[in-house]
Amino acid sequence: MARRLHTYAFLEDLVLLYPVYALLFADAGLSAAEISSLFVIWSVTTFVFEVPFGLLADRSSRRHLVMVAPVCTAAGFALWTFVPSYLSFAVGFVLWGAGGSLSSGALEALVYETLERVGAGDAYARVMGRARALGATAAMVATALAAPTVAAGGYPAVGVASVAVTLLRVPVAWSMPESRGPTERDADGPLGTLRRGVAEVRRSPRARGAILLIAVLSGFDALEEYVPLLARSTGPAPGVPLLVLLVMAGMAVGGWLAGRATRWSGPLLAFGALLLAAGAMSGHAGGMVLVAAAFGVFRWASVNVEARLQDLISDHSRATVTSAAGFGVEVVAVLVFVGYAFGSTWAGPGPLFALAAVPYLLVAPVVRRASWTR
Numbered sequence: 001m002a003r004r005l006h007t008y009a010f011l012e013d014l015v016l017l018y019p020v021y022a023l024l025f026a027d028a029g030l031s032a033a034e035i036s037s038l039f040v041i042w043s044v045t046t047f048v049f050e051v052p053f054g055l056l057a058d059r060s061s062r063r064h065l066v067m068v069a070p071v072c073t074a075a076g077f078a079l080w081t082f083v084p085s086y087l088s089f090a091v092g093f094v095l096w097g098a099g100g101s102l103s104s105g106a107l108e109a110l111v112y113e114t115l116e117r118v119g120a121g122d123a124y125a126r127v128m129g130r131a132r133a134l135g136a137t138a139a140m141v142a143t144a145l146a147a148p149t150v151a152a153g154g155y156p157a158v159g160v161a162s163v164a165v166t167l168l169r170v171p172v173a174w175s176m177p178e179s180r181g182p183t184e185r186d187a188d189g190p191l192g193t194l195r196r197g198v199a200e201v202r203r204s205p206r207a208r209g210a211i212l213l214i215a216v217l218s219g220f221d222a223l224e225e226y227v228p229l230l231a232r233s234t235g236p237a238p239g240v241p242l243l244v245l246l247v248m249a250g251m252a253v254g255g256w257l258a259g260r261a262t263r264w265s266g267p268l269l270a271f272g273a274l275l276l277a278a279g280a281m282s283g284h285a286g287g288m289v290l291v292a293a294a295f296g297v298f299r300w301a302s303v304n305v306e307a308r309l310q311d312l313i314s315d316h317s318r319a320t321v322t323s324a325a326g327f328g329v330e331v332v333a334v335l336v337f338v339g340y341a342f343g344s345t346w347a348g349p350g351p352l353f354a355l356a357a358v359p360y361l362l363v364a365p366v367v368r369r370a371s372w373t374r
Contacts, residue, residue, distance in 0.1 A: 001114045001177060002127045008066075008107075008172045009131035013138035017077055017162040019146040024155050028084045039337070041090050045097030046330045050104065054323025055190050057106035058197075058316060063178045065106040070169035072099035077166060081159025105323035112310045112318065114177055125307035129258025132303060136252035140245055197317035197324065207321070209366065210309040214325045216363050217302035219332025223356055224251075224295070226340060230349040235285045243288045250292030254299035262304045266367040272297030273360035280353035291353070298360065301367065 017024070025035050057065050076095030079088040112124050149158050201207050224247070231243035261268070272294045279290030306325075313321045336356070343352045 001111065002123075002130075004172055004176050005107075005111055005127065005131050006134050008169055008176075010134045010138045011165055011169045011172065012070075013135040014142050014165050015077075015162045016142050016146045016149055016158040016165075017080070018139065019143045020150060020155070020158060021080070024080065024084065025089055027155075028086075028089075030086060030089070034086060038086075038089055038093055042093040042097050043330060043334050043337075045094045046101055047327065049098050049101035050323045050327045050330065051194075051320070052190075053098075053101045054105035054320040054326075055194055055197075057109060057319035057323070059190065061178060062106040062110040062319065063173060063176050065102045066110060066176065067170050067173040069099040069103035069106075070166045070173070072096070072102065074163045074166040077159060077162045081156055081163065084155075101323070101326075104326045105319035108306070108310065108322050109315075109318040110176065110178075113315055121311070123259070124310055125259030125262070125304055128307065129255045129300070129303040132255030132258070132299060133252040136248050136255060136299075140248050140252075143241070143245065143248075194320065197320035200313060200317050201321060201324070204312055207309060207312040210305055210312060211321070211325045211328060213305045213363060213367060214302065214309060215328030215332045216359055217298060217305060218329040220298070220336060220356060220359060221302070221329075222333040222336040223340075223353065225337075226349060226353070227291075230280060230291065230353055231285075231288060233349045234283060234288060243285060246288055247292045247295050250294075250296035251299045252296075254296030255303060257296075258300050258303035259307065265301050265304055266364045268297055269301045269367055270361055270364035272301070273357040273364065276360070277354040277357040280350045280357075283350060294357075305367070 022035060025038065030038075053065070072095045076092030076099070079092045079095070108128070111127065112121065115121050115124055115127065146158060149161060201211065227247050228240055228244050231240045231247075234243070275290045275297070276294035279287035279294065281287075282290070309322070309325060310318070340352055343355070347355075
C-alpha cells in the first residue's frame, strides 16, 4: 500500500501547470481581479464538496473515489489547455476542486484502514509524511521542468503533460487494496452517516482538539503561496526560484520525518514559529534557511496531528470526520489569504510572515498537552 500511495502522491504534484498557471491566465488576458476571482471559485468549490464527498466515501468504495478524482482534475487541465478563456478556467477550477475533495478524506481513510488491518496502524504518520515529502519533491521537479517545457512547446505542451501525468494516477489508484467490503459500508443513508460522525466528534474532546489543530496547522500552509514574495524581498529576483525551492525542500524533509519524536511536537512547533519570525524579519537571503526549517517543522507537526485524529475515529465515519477537518483547513486558508491581502496594504512580506508565526506559538502548548500515544 505504501508504495502505491507514494506513487500516487508523487504524480499528484508532478504537474507542470502548477508553477505557470497564473501566467497562463494573465497571458490569456485576465486581470488580477479576474484571476483572484478564480481562486475564490476554487475555494468555494472545496467548501461545497468536502463534507458531502466525505460522506460518500463512508458509504461507497473509497478506492473508486480515489480513481475518479484525477479524471476530474485532468478534465479541468484539458479545458485550460485547449479552450483558454475565463469560463474554461472557472470550470477547470470547479473540476479541480471536486477532484481534490473526492480524494482527500477517501484517500486518508483508505490508507489508515489498510495499514490498521495488517497491524501497521502505527506507521500511518510515517507513510503519510513520506507521501507529503514525495509530493513536495515532485513539485520541485515540476518547477524545474516547467520553464524549458514552455520554451519548447508553449502552454499547450505544459498542459498536455499535466493531463497525462494526472491520468497516470488512475491505474495507481485502481491497484490499491479496498479496505472494506460492501457489508461494512454505512447503510443508514447520508444523514445517518453524518449523525454518526458528529456524535463521534462530540463524544471525544481529543478528536475535536485534533480537528482544530489540523485546521490551524494545515490551513496556514496557505502561506506557501506567498513565499516567492518573501524571497523577492530579500534580494535580487534571479535568486528567488532557488529560495523557493529551498523552502519546498524544507517541507519535504519535514514530511519525511513525520511520525518521529511526536512527544516533542509542542516545543518544536514553538521553536519553528520562532525560526519563521527570525528568518522573515532578517531581510536577508540567508534568513530563508530559517524559514525553510520552520516550514519543515510545521509540515512535520501537521502530519503528526492528522495521524492522531485517525487514531481517534472509527472506520464507519473516518472519511466524514477527515473531510470535516479538511473543511476547517480551507476556512483557515481563506482567512490567511484575506488577512495577507489586507495586511499587505501596510506591511511587507517580512512583517506579515513574522506575524503569521503567532498562531503557531498559540497552539504549541495545546499540542504539548495532547497525548500522542495510541
